[in-house]
Amino acid sequence: EVQLVESGGVVVQSGGSLRLSCVGSGFNFDDYTMHWVRQAPGKGLEWVSLVTWDGGSTSYSDSVKGRFSISRDNSQNSLYLQMNNLKTEDTAFYYCAKDGVSLSESWSWGQGTLVTVSS
Amino acid sequence: NFMLTQPHSVSESPGKTVTISCTRSSGNIASNYVQWFQQRPGSSPTTVIYEDNQRPSGVPDRFSGSIDRSSNSASLTISGLETEDEADYYCQSFDSSITVFGGGTKVTVL
Numbered sequence A: 001e002v003q004l005v006e007s008g009g010v011v012v013q014s015g016g017s018l019r020l021s022c023v024g025s026g027f028n029f030d031d032y033t034m035h036w037v038r039q040a041p042g043k044g045l046e047w048v049s050l051v052t053w054d055g056g057s058t059s060y061s062d063s064v065k066g067r068f069s070i071s072r073d074n075s076q077n078s079l080y081l082q083m084n085n086l087k088t089e090d091t092a093f094y095y096c097a098k099d100g101v102s103l104s105e106s107w108s109w110g111q112g113t114l115v116t117v118s119s
Numbered sequence B: 001n002f003m004l005t006q007p008h009s010v011s012e013s014p015g016k017t018v019t020i021s022c023t024r025s026s027g028n029i030a031s032n033y034v035q036w037f038q039q040r041p042g043s044s045p046t047t048v049i050y051e052d053n054q055r056p057s058g059v060p061d062r063f064s065g066s067i068d069r070s071s072n073s074a075s076l077t078i079s080g081l082e083t084e085d086e087a088d089y090y091c092q093s094f095d096s097s098i099t100v101f102g103g104g105t106k107v108t109v110l
Helices: none
Strands: A004-008 A011-013 A020-025 A033-039 A044-052 A058-060 A069-072 A076-084 A092-099 A113-118 B011-012 B020-025 B036-038 B048-049 B061-069 B073-078 B087-095 B100-101 B105-109
Touching: A004 A092, A011 A076, A020 A033, A020 A092, A020 A113, A033 A076, A044 A069, A044 A076, A044 A092, A044 B100, A058 A069, B011 B020, B020 B087, B020 B105, B048 B061, B073 B087
Parallel strands: A011 A113, B011 B105
Antiparallel strands: A004 A020, A020 A076, A033 A044, A033 A092, A044 A058, A069 A076, A092 A113, B020 B073, B036 B048, B036 B087, B061 B073, B087 B100, B087 B105
């Protein structure tokens, strides 16, 4: 069974930094592109960032470019999101997701971790 | 970058059929696969359709997906509507390493 478990969400002050983690199990972690997707309370899903299977390519939404950095450690089946210069509008549930499209599989999602940025 | 536009909400009675559209603002809808995610209140999203029209195991065949090149849109159809189908539904696609989600459609079962 595919499992994705996020951690690291806390309350942080505006301008602060935070690192989120996501551990995957039940699949070959290093075969898949991985994403971070966020959802502000009561709002829709917003894509944040992706990293390819080998970490060789990353991409970011305009709203986080230059402030967030995605990385992965395939030896630890882990995905990370380093979040710097946090703003109140970054307050959201952050989900990691396994992108199976390149292998003709469906996306799988974690349960999410809540980041609250206070002013 | 492109946008995916969905209706804000749809509602229908149990046993009926609803169709949710997802219109791509630029670029060809058929150039990149479309996924559909269901999110029930208080839960993480789950996939109901991937690669335009494929259902993951465990998803009832009441759910189907399609692409319409003429309108540059994708659609999710839920037939035989059940109360458990009440949820938010999001379409998703990508282009040039950018992933885009639609704004979401709330499905209400009357």
